[in-house]
Amino acid sequence: MERGLSLLVDLYELTMAESYFRYKRNDLATFDLFVRQLPQNRSYLVNAGLNDILDYIKNLRFDKGCLSYLKTQKLFSTSFLKYLAGFRFRGDIWAMPEGTVFFANEPVVRVTASIIEAQIIETFLLNTINLQGTIASKASRVVSAACGRGVYDFSLRRTHGRDAAIKAARASYIAGFKGTSNVLAGKLYGIPIAGTMAHSFVMSFVSELESFKAYADTFPERTILLVDTYDTRKGVENAVRAGLELKKRGYNLLGIRLDSGDMVSLSKLARKILDASGLNYVKIFASGNLDEFKIKELLDKGAIADNFGVGTHMGVSIDAPCLDVIYKISEISARDGKFTPTMKLSAGKANYPGRKQVFRIKDKGGNFIKDILALEGEKINGTPLLVKVVSRGKIVYRAPSLEEMRRYLNVTLSGFPAGMREVYSKYKYPVEASLRLKKLTEGLRQKLSGMQ
């Protein structure tokens, strides 16, 4: 873990902690991390980020540097700072595995811990699920729109900083992308790395053809030529020349890349020119501000592409760059150790009380028909989605590989109605509360309204 991550926290988590500490109100509490409502253009979400959360939990310490900074703020008592010096997360965490499909109001992470510990980890948990869930969800849509064609992450240059860059590569790989241009993400996560060439490469040679020949000569087995620097038709013709030279030497030109102009007519033209020259094996890569909407439009109009390079729009999830993800207290223990459910009543911001599990219900054909939000311990005939990942501060979860996460997501998605994955889907998957949960919620609402 990077140093100092324990301070990646909203100040109020620490001031509240000081107050809890002072009042010895460090009772156990349960918090749910969930999304209040789906963002626009999303009919489902994909969870990602658990790996980072577990890493954070394992290594969470307030070292000397952190503590001396906090001391300078003149907010904290010496005894509280001493408490922080020995701070460890010692609670329990349940979470949905990475690659799990989820919906609004479903706890994605559920924390039961002393209230100080549960609050101190809040900010990091929200930040992590927000970013990686946002990107995995967007990327999953792009994969669907490409209808089986390869999709590559080219977003590094326009993600929100270095952390977002490597997480976007990872989240999009979980979602089914085939690789990334991001070398560091390749190194850190073992994701296949891929790339073509830039316009500047072409421009730095005396002619386009010379630049193509030089590149093909350097990477005879992995050359993808960018053909739109000057004029795309001439670019494709130059790629044919370079491709035929490679062929003579026993190599196959891998592909050409189209990055601008009318992709529909240009891709058809390119395919025709390539095929007419006996280069029917040369793949067409399309790039340039692509996302699921653009890919669908291109394919609907008959564009010919074997692979898509998808950058900015996916890497910042441009139409919905964040989730309405929140972290709400749902129960608190009294001194006697018994837990009491609780909830917030703020206008439009109420949440379900109690310690909950999410069950995914199948019909006889094995297709998902609804999710049920129930209280822990309820017998529901479905698959529970939350699994225990931290027990009394210890990681008790063996994380699957990225490959396993990809497969898990892919298989899961095929169990939902096909309409849910359409780019312009209006499908709303049903998420219900169990009868017991509904009763608890209603009763508590009435009780709390009279409480102030």
Added chain:
Amino acid sequence: MERGLSLLVDLYELTMAESYFRYKRNDLATFDLFVRQLPQNRSYLVNAGLNDILDYIKNLRFDKGCLSYLKTQKLFSTSFLKYLAGFRFRGDIWAMPEGTVFFANEPVVRVTASIIEAQIIETFLLNTINLQGTIASKASRVVSAACGRGVYDFSLRRTHGRDAAIKAARASYIAGFKGTSNVLAGKLYGIPIAGTMAHSFVMSFVSELESFKAYADTFPERTILLVDTYDTRKGVENAVRAGLELKKRGYNLLGIRLDSGDMVSLSKLARKILDASGLNYVKIFASGNLDEFKIKELLDKGAIADNFGVGTHMGVSIDAPCLDVIYKISEISARDGKFTPTMKLSAGKANYPGRKQVFRIKDKGGNFIKDILALEGEKINGTPLLVKVVSRGKIVYRAPSLEEMRRYLNVTLSGFPAGMREVYSKYKYPVEASLRLKKLTEGLRQKLSGMQ
């Protein structure tokens, strides 16, 4: 610098470098980093991120771990990997200081270096300016909308990861925010940190009043009470009780925070209740999905707020989460050391050739009237915006403090027409090319069109 940042690079930068290396085509070249067009809702942009760029340039190395990973890709020659092992950036960089106001087509960073070096740093430069410029520009709009009221960064929980979180705090501070909830950003950059309390704090006590008293007792000089957990009117009344108790003990309650509901009527009600109780010094903080549009609407409708907590919408720049930032080659040297201007012709993606400077032109009253994009060496009666920051690989720039950057931006903005800063501004600041630059561009366009 974090380890391994040299691999935060698009793979094609390295494969192109291998090809340049092989062909000994490591001539000098100049690249411009600029924004092709302003995003929606933006009439100007604010530069930020230079600090990170200089740190990156200074420390850029391919260490053993990087090199062995690259070797596993079976793409690179031994001699090129050896070259990378000794790699340093040895070129020149000119850049606009952080806090500079800029517009479309203006080089924000200009790199002159061997083409391999210039390409290898491309991805990091784009990523950095994209994120920090996006956020500084959004945050500057929020500051304008608040009309002198305090604005605080509460975005940490919903930024795109940990790097974006600290950079959002820093960029928004440059833009004029008063502080951040992000403790790590406070520690790293010396930004004032601030916070209130969460709903969960209120809910974890037997009553709202008890939670208020506990917090006020812990931080008698810095208490801001969140009043909307159950019912806002009752919440304000409880805040009054806690405030009066504090008063008896000789302390002033700092504020109350409104986070939901009809902010206009609730803020008026809260002000009335507070004033009627002799607590007219208690400030009102407003929060909850705020941005410049919402703040303007609230103030237009007469909402009463002394400070705003602004989170997600600013932290991800929700309406425009990225800049159309690109990095284009503008000249290349021949073997004789003479530079030849160059440009790209792709449909809708052409750029200005040659080594350029941006001049900001004032009228006699000292107000900015236009910017002129000119070739280096042209005599233009205006302030040049690009300054030399790296000379032959050495940092030659003394970065101003964040406080200086804030002042610089604030003073600069007052020199532009007031209409430019309006939330719904349609103002378009004129950016012109000099006559010489226009002629060069036109001549080159004709020459290159016939070149393939």
